[in-house]
Amino acid sequence: MRLNRKTHILGKISANSFLKNFWQKKPLLIKNAIENFVSPITEKDLFRIAQDEEAISRLIEYKQGIWQVKHGPFKKSDLLKETNTPWTILVQNINHYLPFAESFLNLFKFIPYARLDDLMISYATKKGSVGPHYDSYDVFLFQAKGLREWKISNQKKITLDKKSPIKIISNFKSKNTWLLKPGDMLYLPPNVGHWGISLSNDCLTYSIGFRAPGTFEIQSKFLDFIQDQLITNVNEIYKDPHLSLQKNPAEINSNMAKVIQKIVDRLRWDTASVNTFIGQFLSEPIENRIFQAPKPLSFANFKKYLISETLKLNPKTRMLFIKSNFYVNGEYIKVHKKYVIFLKQLANDREISLEPTLNKKDLNALGIILLPLYLSGFIDFI
Ligand SMILES: [Mn+2]
Structure with a gap:
């Protein structure tokens, strides 16, 4: 099964109308989001990835009235x-492993990449479930294979099972029950109680997950950023040549407090530095920060490839921009305004093919921008 980049996945609802009426607001069931869908990804793919040292996976069972969770990596014998x-087994970041999963995420371009997290896939045997729960983030649940019944709640008062090792709503009350067949999809805003139960032995569900930074995370990361920007001046230390005798030696005198206050007040940031922080922070890969460096390539050869091959972002790479400032995996990339159009294309489409007719000067300039990204393993040729 091949996906068309332009496939519309929201049924009769336009992307605009979805954002206006449903996104972060209310659940939506889309029957036949993709007609005649056949999953090229199978449970065998999941089992293979779940054995990878770096993969993030969980196996969940409900045994003798108790929810049990085991974390991967797994051995083949655990899974067969x-x-x-x-x-149920749930495997995170499948888009880092399988090109089809990466192309599937392209269907969700109506949400900015800065909000997109990953494609998780779960496989469940008949009656398999991770229990009634809620998530803090938006999610699309796409039924890829087999059948799954989803119970959705609209309850405001939620009690969690304190004894459970996974988040389970103990007072779950369902309002709707929906049966999802291959190609059907459910959107859930954050904090909506839901309970999916597999009705077949071949149940595969793709979860398109989103991320949203917390206020504490933003503020503490910003303070780290400011700290990194400080110019340490070892020669500049507190001086008090006019110190006068004080009655209480334990008292911090007002002069000292004033001087320190002034130093603190000298900490300043403007829109440009806050934007740099935002770009670096939001493009930071959360999982698997390690990128494998490719075989080194000379500048001349790199340029040859640039005009003959398609350049593609590594599936783990996050590339974002603010106006004409680019950020790749937490790093700021300086780009002359003449080349912004190329970098925007690479960021939006996650790939770019340069014309062989590109003039020498432009090819050189783009090579200088892109070679370091290539050598870091952030981009590669198809
Ligand atoms: Mn969930």
Whole structure:
């Protein structure tokens, strides 16, 4: 199954109308989001990825009235066991492993990349479930294979099961029950209680997850950023040549307090530096910060490839921009305004093919911008 980049996945609803009426507001069921969908990704792919040292995966079972969770990496024998207990395995960041999963995320371009997290896929045997729960983030749940029943709640008062190792709503009350077949999709805003139960032994659900930074995270990361920007001047230390005798030696005199206050007040930031922080912060990869460096390539050869091959972002790479400032995996990239158009294309489409007719000067300039990204493993040729 091949996906068209322009496939509309919201059924009869336009992207504008979805954002206006549903996004972060209310659940939406879309029957036949993709017609005749056949998942090229199978449970076998998940089992293979779940054995990878770097992969993030969980296996969840409900045994004798208790929810049990095991964290990966798993051994093959953990996954192929014959059991009467229904189970679910969830594997994170599938878009880092499988090109189809990466192209599937392209269908969600109506949400900015800065908000997009990853494609998680879960496989469940019949009756497998992770229980009634809510998530703090928006999610699209796309049924890729088999059948899953979703119970959705609109309850305001939520009680969590304190004894459970996973988040379980103990007073779950369902308002709607929806049966999802392959190609159907459910959108849930944050904090909506939901309970998905597999009705078949081949249930595969794709979860398109979003991220939203917390206020504390933004503020503390910003203070780290400011700290990194401080110019340390070892020669500048507190002086008090006019110190006068004080009655209480333990008292911090008002002069000292004033001088320190002035030093603190000298900490300043403007829109440009806040924007640099925002770009670096939002383009920072959260999981798997390690990028594998490719075989070194000479500048001349790199330029040859640039005009003959398609350049593509590594699936783990986050590339964002604010106006004409670019940020790749937490790093600020300086770009002359003449080349902004190329970098925007690379960021938006996550790939770019340069014309062989590109003049030498421009090719050189783009090579200088892109070679360091290539050598860091952030971009590669198809
Ligand atoms: Mn959930």
